Amino acid sequence: MRLEDYNPMKNEMYQVIDPSGKAKEKDHIPDLDDEQLKYLFRTMLYTRTIDEKALSYQRQGRMLTYAPNLGQEAAQVGSAYSLDKEDWLVPAFRELGAWLVRGVPLKNIYLYWYGNEWGSHMPDGVKVLPVSVPIASQLQHATGIGMANNIKNEKNVVLTYVGDGGTSHGDFHEALNFASVFKSPVVFIVQNNQYAISTSRKVQTLSENIALKATAYGMPGILVDGNDIFAMYNATKTAVDRARKGEGPTLIEAYTYRLGAHTTSDDPTKYRDDAEVEEWRKKDPILRFGEYLKENNVVDDEWIEETKKELGEEVKKTFESIEDNSDTELEDIFKYHFEKMPAQLQEQLDEYRSFLEGGK
Amino acid sequence: MRLEDYNPMKNEMYQVIDPSGKAKEKDHIPDLDDEQLKYLFRTMLYTRTIDEKALSYQRQGRMLTYAPNLGQEAAQVGSAYSLDKEDWLVPAFRELGAWLVRGVPLKNIYLYWYGNEWGSHMPDGVKVLPVSVPIASQLQHATGIGMANNIKNEKNVVLTYVGDGGTSHGDFHEALNFASVFKSPVVFIVQNNQYAISTSRKVQTLSENIALKATAYGMPGILVDGNDIFAMYNATKTAVDRARKGEGPTLIEAYTYRLGAHTTSDDPTKYRDDAEVEEWRKKDPILRFGEYLKENNVVDDEWIEETKKELGEEVKKTFESIEDNSDTELEDIFKYHFEKMPAQLQEQLDEYRSFLEGGK
Amino acid sequence: MANTLSIIQAINQALMNEMKNDDTVVVYGEDVGVEGGVFRATVDLQKTYGKERAFDTPLAESAIVGTAVGMAINGLKPVVEMQFSGFSYPAFNQIISHVARMRNRSRGQYNLPMVIRAPYGGGIRALEHHSESTEALYAQIPGLKVVIPSTPYDAKGLLIAAIRDPDPVLFWEPKRIYRAFKQEIPEEAYEIPLGKAKILQEGEDITIVTWGAMVPDVQKAVKMVQDKGISTEVIDLRTISPMDRESFIQSVKKTGRILVVHEAPKTLGVGAEIISIVNEKAFLHLEAPPTRLTGFDTTFPLPRGEKHYIPSPERIAKTIEDIVKY
Amino acid sequence: MANTLSIIQAINQALMNEMKNDDTVVVYGEDVGVEGGVFRATVDLQKTYGKERAFDTPLAESAIVGTAVGMAINGLKPVVEMQFSGFSYPAFNQIISHVARMRNRSRGQYNLPMVIRAPYGGGIRALEHHSESTEALYAQIPGLKVVIPSTPYDAKGLLIAAIRDPDPVLFWEPKRIYRAFKQEIPEEAYEIPLGKAKILQEGEDITIVTWGAMVPDVQKAVKMVQDKGISTEVIDLRTISPMDRESFIQSVKKTGRILVVHEAPKTLGVGAEIISIVNEKAFLHLEAPPTRLTGFDTTFPLPRGEKHYIPSPERIAKTIEDIVKY
Ligand SMILES: Cc1ncc(C[n+]2csc(CCOP(=O)(O)OP(=O)(O)O)c2C)c(N)n1
Ligand SMILES: Cc1ncc(C[n+]2csc(CCOP(=O)(O)OP(=O)(O)O)c2C)c(N)n1
Numbered sequence A, B: 001m002r003l004e005d006y007n008p009m010k011n012e013m014y015q016v017i018d019p020s021g022k023a024k025e026k027d028h029i030p031d032l033d034d035e036q037l038k039y040l041f042r043t044m045l046y047t048r049t050i051d052e053k054a055l056s057y058q059r060q061g062r063m064l065t066y067a068p069n070l071g072q073e074a075a076q077v078g079s080a081y082s083l084d085k086e087d088w089l090v091p092a093f094r095e096l097g098a099w100l101v102r103g104v105p106l107k108n109i110y111l112y113w114y115g116n117e118w119g120s121h122m123p124d125g126v127k128v129l130p131v132s133v134p135i136a137s138q139l140q141h142a143t144g145i146g147m148a149n150n151i152k153n154e155k156n157v158v159l160t161y162v163g164d165g166g167t168s169h170g171d172f173h174e175a176l177n178f179a180s181v182f183k184s185p186v187v188f189i190v191q192n193n194q195y196a197i198s199t200s201r202k203v204q205t206l207s208e209n210i211a212l213k214a215t216a217y218g219m220p221g222i223l224v225d226g227n228d229i230f231a232m233y234n235a236t237k238t239a240v241d242r243a244r245k246g247e248g249p250t251l252i253e254a255y256t257y258r259l260g261a262h263t264t265s266d267d268p269t270k271y272r273d274d275a276e277v278e279e280w281r282k283k284d285p286i287l288r289f290g291e292y293l294k295e296n297n298v299v300d301d302e303w304i305e306e307t308k309k310e311l312g313e314e315v316k317k318t319f320e321s322i323e324d325n326s327d328t329e330l331e332d333i334f335k336y337h338f339e340k341m342p343a344q345l346q347e348q349l350d351e352y353r354s355f356l357e358g359g360k
Numbered sequence C, D: 001m002a003n004t005l006s007i008i009q010a011i012n013q014a015l016m017n018e019m020k021n022d023d024t025v026v027v028y029g030e031d032v033g034v035e036g037g038v039f040r041a042t043v044d045l046q047k048t049y050g051k052e053r054a055f056d057t058p059l060a061e062s063a064i065v066g067t068a069v070g071m072a073i074n075g076l077k078p079v080v081e082m083q084f085s086g087f088s089y090p091a092f093n094q095i096i097s098h099v100a101r102m103r104n105r106s107r108g109q110y111n112l113p114m115v116i117r118a119p120y121g122g123g124i125r126a127l128e129h130h131s132e133s134t135e136a137l138y139a140q141i142p143g144l145k146v147v148i149p150s151t152p153y154d155a156k157g158l159l160i161a162a163i164r165d166p167d168p169v170l171f172w173e174p175k176r177i178y179r180a181f182k183q184e185i186p187e188e189a190y191e192i193p194l195g196k197a198k199i200l201q202e203g204e205d206i207t208i209v210t211w212g213a214m215v216p217d218v219q220k221a222v223k224m225v226q227d228k229g230i231s232t233e234v235i236d237l238r239t240i241s242p243m244d245r246e247s248f249i250q251s252v253k254k255t256g257r258i259l260v261v262h263e264a265p266k267t268l269g270v271g272a273e274i275i276s277i278v279n280e281k282a283f284l285h286l287e288a289p290p291t292r293l294t295g296f297d298t299t300f301p302l303p304r305g306e307k308h309y310i311p312s313p314e315r316i317a318k319t320i321e322d323i324v325k326y
């Protein structure tokens, strides 16, 4: 595919399979074998299971705040799958699908949401940055990682995510501008899920779509159906290849919808209609991809059921493995501020320990 | 004129009189009488005189850091002249021409550069904000002033300035986005003088021009020959009228050149060629407007000489009036932090006074 | 009519009252309008006073504060929300460079009658950046007032005073106790003067200065030591800047001992300033080292570690005993 | 070969040395490349090490610091410049939320070997925002080191140590004395350990703690009081955070008196922390109130007022006498 065939200034959107699962652009079906397709679908089912279980644990009081990615599975799984092993992922906080594709163990993910910093310590070789809570700030890290690649003459690229809300932030502007000026090999994905907590996308900006904002940086931008895993994969792959060839950054708007709540502390009925949600439920990316795969005899209902069961058990097992076993070690609170703990910190730790032990 | 006739996406630039002073678009000559034209030209000569004198005082060690606006007279005088009395001006720090048009007394201006805060205290009815040193931060004040107008249902508009360097800043993005979303009656003028201190405009952004950045906010943008006072006046007036009618903000790029140093602490020969400067000297906005006015018999050389002389004397008189008479009152350092001076501050003032008086 | 409210409800009522009393009060920020704020501080404002005066903004803290500067210059009294104090940093430049300085810069021509509200502090088992106590960052900036309430009554009265104040006020709300208890308070508007601490309890042996969500914890600790015969004077600072120095100077002159309890890290926390003032003003009265009991000099831990961070009533009690024994 | 340099030249040489010694060192910021910095701290770096390793950026402090975070994660050692410390605030969110926290957040996986340099302090008759001393803002943030040199020798050695440090360092340069005097220093790279204060002069009657551009002023004051028979111990703190507490604790145990002199405002300045530590660690040795002599709690005045702001040698001398007489 060619990015320039879809002009965001004309509000053109790239789509490969339509909401019913039919191929719309036949020659855009990516060249992936059945195992790969199953992996993608399995990963989407995995994220769905993780979300659902997390929500139910949360309702049972066994989990803290959790940000579901319900509805955004294609946008994440499809885009992240375009990376090579050595590439970097710089997430915001809602990138469950991308984390899984990039090899972040579920244990880390749950540990993080469960309130333990060790969740953000990735296994060796997993080049995924920790969650960045301050909206849009992570984009600058992505740009910097890419700039370092250029300086070191390394060919890996950086994939980074931000929400529609994040595009209003100054850091978005600066990160894209730096990336463009320094030809940083970054692909910026805006997951436009139509809301920033309760705030509608319409309140964020009057530009007709977000992809066209790329123009301001002399950067290509493309609007993509974010619920279409093939469109997301193709567009991201094209942008990743561009970046790897030294042609600089790309902005991709994944047009999608947050089917769930912002986080478990949020009640979306306060700010949006059920009817709107229902409309989008019909466009559920998992339904769509499932239809396509069934139609093309890659999976059948039985496979789906079994996979779901298997995933459900795995998720349960992983969650339970951390549940009673994840309090923060006291020393860890102090130990990672500097390579060598300064005297003041050591003293505070000692004093507190001595208090815990019942006095000086 | 119509803003939409000049498409920044195609790099079209609005120009009314060409560098030799000939009218290029005859029907775009604004409907101003000779007195008005003379006022405009006189004001340009005034800024030139103020700049030149300031530089010479500075060389004599009688002035501190000063930021000349040499070369940007048309961009400022032309744009500011489009405002009505009740409108606001929100400057950056290099807006000498706009200050004069809006009624800021030269005494204030020199006092400010001379290092006394009272320079920023405007006479009653002069709705001009103090210099804002942190680049691009003032744009948000402009947007907020306009938002307040909408809330209060007042019809005045806001004209604000930023440099090409400032367009890279996060605050630029946020201010334009807010202005657009809230239809704030603001006209944003980017004085693209090709440099941010030593940093070339080319380093700031890869977008072909700055005016097209408006697209990202769903806002009209126009690229204007900033050395053409009529083009600046017309474009700004059109944008101001739009804003007043409640149609929202506009971005204007004034394409111009800083003929002098960034400030008196700067040595531009370190980072740019004389040849480049020479090319732009030929496009000096004062020469151009002078040629036009002479051609059209509005002024003659004699008028120009006399005006210059008159202005020179006025500038000298004003500067000398502050020169030996502008030390900050001790109490003023403390007095304006809060409406009522807190006890701590009063104590610090008293202690210091007692030290000055030689003991407790 | 009984009007028994929590802190968060009292804040909402203060906003309601002032929007009614004064047309020029406008309230905005992220999720402040339609939803009424993630903590519901601004609930019903939009319904009652319209979209023009209570509204959602794009996600951009610098612009929220920066436009408030413009509004305040242009005759309004904006009350803006930072969704959490930990997200006030993108607005830091606007706050330190403009909010704090416009009056001085213009030699009194433009004052900024604006309020920046934010929930602050830990203990609600939240994500990173949702738990910090950084009142010291702002209290050190000349030209800002920093206010922290600890009860529904104070929250309402201080917020109304802040809105009416001709100078910019940072109003930091102790989210840990947003809903911890209720209090009967007047329904109509009333003011509690800024810059005045409150003596919660008089005592003879030691002075404790604290504020915000630590107040109830200190009160618990004080009860514990009371049984051991220690008489404590407890001061709720309420305004962090400019500080009511006389409140604790006079108290220390009586008790000879002082403990400052805060949730923020120790180094360069507000406790350091209080102790330095006590040294300057009551040195000869000191019978034990002025002491700080505070959060650690670390990032606030994620939930599985947070129980260690905030000084507990037990630790406070133990520290009081140690000082009194000195 | 004689290598007699001013502070600004020593900084330039430190950068030159480290760019030569270590390929991964890159230097960037506004006007840092072609021009070599508005104060010439980075002059010739681009000429010598190329545009890839010393370059100009668009005007955006948040991105300068934010991209440095990314670079540091990806194996480089960025040394970025804030043109003036007063323009570091747009980067405040990146500094407090990421620079200071990445190591802790990732439980040691990502450390950030980066340096943020900035000229700070007043006294050069500059425009607004060009004169402030806000080391206390940064010194209170867990996870950051803050370093301030006062001589060419220290500037070079501390900057090299900062660049080699595995943790992020804010290197605040006292611009008032950038060119005030020269010193002969080694041409090759050397390190002065971070976190260690320097005793400039030993004495018996009073301890003075200071740093940056105040050091020469304190030294002048000390000469004045010496004539009156007062023996002063002078400590140059050099690293503001984490602080070398032992240096002044031991000193105060000897002298019983302490004065902290800094240019920053008094309230919540670093002086407050030092005094609080002295109270905690040397209370029984105190013979006079630990004292601060500082800038006022005001915005730094424009040039026509600045002579009042920075404590003069005369004021310092007077204050020393007062404390000793106490
Ligand atoms: C700088 C900053 N401001 C505010 C917040 C609080 N906050 C958390 S998520 C969120 C909305 C983000 O919306 P969007 O960027 O669209 O991402 P989404 O949640 O839809 O994935 C807000 C305001 C934050 N985390 N950081
Ligand atoms: C936030 C901020 N960063 C850095 C500076 C230092 N500085 C002053 S002027 C300037 C360049 C501004 O360039 P531009 O916006 O093009 O305006 P011009 O000077 O050309 O009028 C810089 C970097 C500043 N004032 N504010």
Ligand SMILES: [Mg+2]
Pocket (backbone or CB within 6 Å): A163, A164, A165, A191, A192, A193, A194, A195, A196, A197
């Ligand atoms: Mg969103």
Ligand SMILES: [Mg+2]
Pocket (backbone or CB within 6 Å): B163, B164, B165, B191, B192, B193, B194, B195, B196, B197
């Ligand atoms: Mg410029």
